[in-house]
Amino acid sequence: MTTTTVGALRETVPGERRVALVPELVPAVGRLGATVLIEPGAGALAGHHDADYRAAGAAVAGRAELLNHADVLLGLHPPSVDPARELRPGQVLAAMLRPHRIPYLVRQWADRGVTAIGLDLAPDLPAAYPLDAEASQSRVAGYRAVLLAATRLDRCLPPWGAADGLFDPVRVLVVGAGHAGLQAIDTARRLGAQVSVVELRHRERGAVTVLGTGLLDLPGLHPVADDRELWEILDQEHPAWVAGLAGAAACHDVVVTTLGLPDRIPPVLLHRAAVARMRPGSVLVDLAVGPEGGNIEGVLPETMTLVGDGVTVIGAGELAAQVPATASRAYAHNVLALLGRLLRGGAPAADPVLGPMLVTDRGTVRHEPTRRLLLEATAVAGLP
Missing domain, CATH: 3.40.50.720 (NAD(P)-binding Rossmann-like Domain)
Known part of the structure; x- marks a missing residue:
């Protein structure tokens, strides 16, 4: 032999x-x-x-x-x-x-x-x-994304002095609850953040519920069965999605976007105008970004830019390589x-x-x- x-x-x-x-x-x-x-x-x-x-x-x-x-x-x-x-x-x-x-x-x-x-x-x-190496490396990237956001945020995570009620908690929004999203959710919760999740797919919503994290439903949208139905909504830039996600992002200090498929260009979820309306000092990390773009308009891999009055947008790149x-x-x-x-x-x-x-x-x-x-x-x- x-x-x-x-x-x-x-x-x-x-x-x-x-x-x-x-x-x-x-x-x-x-x-x-x-x-x-x-x-x-x-x-x-x-x-x-x-x-x-x-x-x-x-x-x-x-x-x-x-x-x-x-x-x-x-x-x-x-x-x-x-x-x-x-x-x-x-x-x-x-x-x-x-x-x-x-x-x-x-x-x-x-x-x-x-x-x-x-x-x-x-x-x-x-x-x-x-x-499934995509899954294993995405989990590492999800963990790293939250730590990266924490280093750029203008507040402590967990917030310094939260125990005495003088400071509001840090609010983290995770968009997409695949492998990277679930790890980002778990990491942010362990660091003391208040975490919300936007996810329409039934199975992924179930995984979020198991973690004990709140699902943020966007007005005018209903849960869908799978990736195909989700991408129909994203490809059409459904008005309820565009407006709802922009409004949700404005209420959070950190946003981590994770929606992408191996064989597709990542859909744009947040336009620059929506990002600019976020609180100065907020941070967004795009984990889906690739050479063709990412979930945030104009983002590129391995980049960090300021939008509006000081909102930091990070194109993640290969975050797993940093661990x-x-x-x-x-x-x-x-x-x-x-x-x-x-x-x-x-x-x-x-x-x-x-x-x-x-x-x-x-x-x-x-x-x-x-x-x-x-x-x-x-x-x-x-x-x-």
Whole structure:
């Protein structure tokens, strides 16, 4: 029986401090029947040195050697390698790929015969939850978002002297109760804030109720069944949503927005005019922001701007990377769950969990939104 070699790459994206595999899980990968290669320095920014990996049973190998020998390549982001020269047919690439942002690179992976698996594309199934890196990293980001807002807020959180009744409590509004939103809610409550939540989806509303946090219903809107119905409201910029959310934001000191889907441009939830009407000294953190924009009009990743008379708007970017030890450990558990399914044999496309996570396989682009982007680009270019 041929042994599978798993290789963890060092991240090259500026500001990225996470690593795809931590030393404590190397023995668990070995028990799956795989050997582990680590690129030198891959875990240094997350507090894991090459010696730690060697002690756990991994071998440290340069990038060229790792790319040549690894059957499964692991990373946080798509690796900065030339598919035609540095990848080989049949090789598996697993990372948070966000394929709709890189359609032409996805096409190259398919042409090269690489099987690309998106750890950000786990289906909504109980069996898929251990593989869901989007969920694990979103929880870390939700925690970090509240701390980031607290450092920029013009008041203490919890408010200094609240026990004697001289100060009003800090009011936090969380928009969206997915993984990031739920963690933001829990963190803000633990810090003593009064938390309200805007969420229309039935299942997410139930999760908020379990936390014991109040739901803020917007006049003229009713709960919806799922993402599809919610996005119909957001895409239409329903007047009740626009006016209701703007009014709710004006009554809070901190707003954390989290509404986004992996395959879609984030909807604009708050326009600059609404932000400008908030109390000077308030803070908004947009966790859904990406290169195409975010939930707050005009926001960009890794930015901090002042709107109106001193309202701080923060485009979050990769907040999980700012907590590399915790985020890397959580991600490594997602990777271990992925390897457990992948290495037991069988075609990934036939696996109910792995199938929806496939971006490319057997020479084809399997991720439907990316495939549509490529077809549209081909049609515009007039190619057959």
